[in-house]
Amino acid sequence: MTALLELADLRVSARSGRADREIVHGVDLTVEAGQTVAVVGESGSGKSLTMLAVMGLLADPLHLTGGAVRLGGRDLTALSERKLRAIRGNDAAMIYQDPMTSLNPLMRVGDQVIEAMTAHGVPKAEAGRRMLDLLARVGIPDPKRTARAYPHEFSGGMRQRVMIACALAMRPRLLIADEPTTALDVTIQQQILALIDELRRELGMTTIWVTHDLGVVARLVDRVVVMYAGHVVEDAPVRQLFSAPQHPYTKALLAALPDPSDDDRPPLAQIPGRPPAATDPVEGCPFRPRCSQAVDACATRPPLQTRMQGRAACWVPPHEWRN
Amino acid sequence: MLTATDLVKQYPVRGGDGVVHALAGVSLTVGDGETLGIVGESGCGKSTLAKLLVRLEDPTSGRVDLDGVDLTELRGPALRQQRRHIQMLFQDPYSSLNPRLRVGQALGEVLAVHRLADGRQRERRVGDLLEMVGLAPAFADRFPHELSGGQRQRVGIARALAVEPKVLLLDEPVSALDVSVRAEIMNLLVTLRRELGLSYVFISHDVAMVRQISDRVAVMYLGRVVEIGDWKSVLDNPRHPYTAALRAAVPAPNPELSQPIEATVSGEVPNPAAPPSGCPFHPRCPLAQDACRRLDPALLPLPLGSGHQVACHVAAERVTDRSGQLTPSGS
Structure with missing residues (x-):
């Protein structure tokens, strides 16, 4: 296997007054070509920021303060905005939670799909033909007629289909899907997840799902990266992550979910305290103040270390955990 | 009830x-x-x-x-x-909390409007309400924007409970x-x-x-x-x-289960201004039969009792209209 995407010590900060406040604290991550990976974490974990940084889409006051993003061996952080634009949409594409933020409300949906291709040098006539095929492929009924509609005339699910058509028009090698179904009804969610997964197979795309939904994770991905307070705390094959979590935060997160087969419906496990605020970072392990397994060593930040088939950033191995 | x-x-x-x-x-x-x-x-x-x-x-x-x-x-x-x-709690109580009122003031206001407590008593009641939802008394002095999502939802619950x-x-x-x-x-x-x-x-x-x-x-x-x-x-x-x-x-959330990714229901919810004929679910239903296109099924108890009711010709194994009149199937 070859690495398609490599993040090395990726750091993102927010400008605040004259100071910089670091929010993503050095993410190391390698995604092999063809893998399907989930990046999970709660709000403020830095999962979406990390992926926006990959795409070079951080907007002021957010900015990259260190590290490298290599796509197919090429460091994207060294590229000009013009060169980056040539890569975005062509080699790597992203779909978001709310399609209204990336669709132009004043432009017919068909024209937007065409533009996703002409921007990368596809002749207009060819782009027009492919647009109709693309709309049909993502499940838009009667593409000839609907291509002339504006985004506001579509339901949320249909808009998401259009965004998928735009993102996949150039057959990118890497797709980043950032909570693409969170705002949709569950039956529509299932349709969109199924569609993206089908297209992923068809195009052989490497796919990164950014999500908080561990059900989606269990069903769709090979490997899971867990983020907490701007750090990767665990990175493991999906079955290992659920059956033998190697970080106390992962274990606590899984325990907070209701067990759909338990008829006694016991209270859900809680995690005491809150994640640290970006303004008030924790010294050492970021999970230490909330961790039931914390020991003195945790005052020093643990590096990601090999654990079974994955990696975890914890000084205390699971066989030493107290209950 | x-x-x-x-x-x-x-x-x-x-x-x-x-x-x-x-x-x-x-x-x-x-x-x-x-x-x-x-x-x-x-x-x-x-x-x-x-x-x-x-x-x-x-x-x-x-x-x-x-x-x-x-x-x-x-x-x-x-x-x-x-x-x-009957009190209502919304998804995001932030939209229903006055951003300029401290939590204690917001709760006190509800008690005042409903004439449930004044003076010292009101203060004590605010403290009790906060305690009931697991917040320290000091939260009375906080503004809504100083709270996390979970804390705001706790305040929302306290406010709903204020009127008993x-x-x-x-x-x-x-x-x-x-x-x-x-x-x-x-x-x-x-x-x-x-x-x-x-x-x-x-x-x-x-x-x-x-x-x-x-x-x-x-x-x-x-x-x-x-x-x-x-x-x-x-x-x-x-x-x-x-x-x-x-x-x-x-x-x-269990990767050991085989969970097919195929969508079980196609299409979207129909426009409620132009609902479909018969059973409202029939255009998306994998089990739809002819009767489902014609007759809107009544919500009827399942034969084995237990209070479980269903509005489906196929599940109930009988074809009814909305009022529950039995209709011979195939007519």
Whole structure:
């Protein structure tokens, strides 16, 4: 296997007054070509920021303060905005939670799909033909007629289909899907997840799902990266992550979910305290103040270390955990 | 006991002469101390139902009774008095909290408006309410923007409890929260229900959360209840194909299970201004038969009792019209 995407010590900060406040604290991550990976974490974990940084889409006051993003061996952080634009949409594409933020409300949906291709040098006539095929492929009924509609005339699910058509028009090698179904009804969610997964197979795309939904994770991905307070705390094959979590935060997160087969419906496990605020970072392990397994060593930040088939950033191995 | 009887709500279509059938005749009851979960997607009428139950809006027809009092008939002070008994909690209480009022002031205001406590007593009651929802007394001095999502939801619950209601209407109360915070709020709701003897109407699209808290569950689709009964019976042994599809659409957090990715239900929810003929679910239903296209099925008890009711010709193994008249199949 070859690495398609490599993040090395990726750091993102927010400008605040004259100071910089670091929010993503050095993410190391390698995604092999063809893998399907989930990046999970709660709000403020830095999962979406990390992926926006990959795409070079951080907007002021957010900015990259260190590290490298290599796509197919090429460091994207060294590229000009013009060169980056040539890569975005062509080699790597992203779909978001709310399609209204990336669709132009004043432009017919068909024209937007065409533009996703002409921007990368596809002749207009060819782009027009492919647009109709693309709309049909993502499940838009009667593409000839609907291509002339504006985004506001579509339901949320249909808009998401259009965004998928735009993102996949150039057959990118890497797709980043950032909570693409969170705002949709569950039956529509299932349709969109199924569609993206089908297209992923068809195009052989490497796919990164950014999500908080561990059900989606269990069903769709090979490997899971867990983020907490701007750090990767665990990175493991999906079955290992659920059956033998190697970080106390992962274990606590899984325990907070209701067990759909338990008829006694016991209270859900809680995690005491809150994640640290970006303004008030924790010294050492970021999970230490909330961790039931914390020991003195945790005052020093643990590096990601090999654990079974994955990696975890914890000084205390699971066989030493107290209950 | 809270009872809704044949509630209908129609809205005029803007700029047209049609009507939207937001609720097409919904009847249900919530017993003392009981939690009724309501599951459904956008356009199913669950939010309209909530507004009618708290009398934020009037039904086109039908009635709502609380402990034998017809709420739809009440006006003025009598209505205000009754309203105290049913309180509503929204998905994001931030939108309903005044950003310029400290938490203590916001709670104190509710107590003042309803003349429930003054002076020292009011202060003590604010402290008690905060304690009830697991917040330290110091939170009385905080502004809403200084609170996390979970803390805001706790304040929302405290405010709803300030008037000592009998029923809480919870409209997607944990949908905007992170997994770990969601667990806290769910546990808090279960504890408060037990300690205060509250009844809940728990409205959500999240089947897992509805399963966690409900005694009975109603599944709504296009302004109707299509299935209702004991939580385990409805959610773990659903009889309506829509309930089954909702269950299948939510993957379990377990990678050892084989969970097909194929969508179980195609298409989208039809426009409530132009509902389909017959059963409202038939255009999306994998089991639809000829009768389903012609006749809108009545919500009828399953043969084996247990209070489980379903509005489906196929599941009930008999073809009825909306009023429950048996119709010979194939005619």
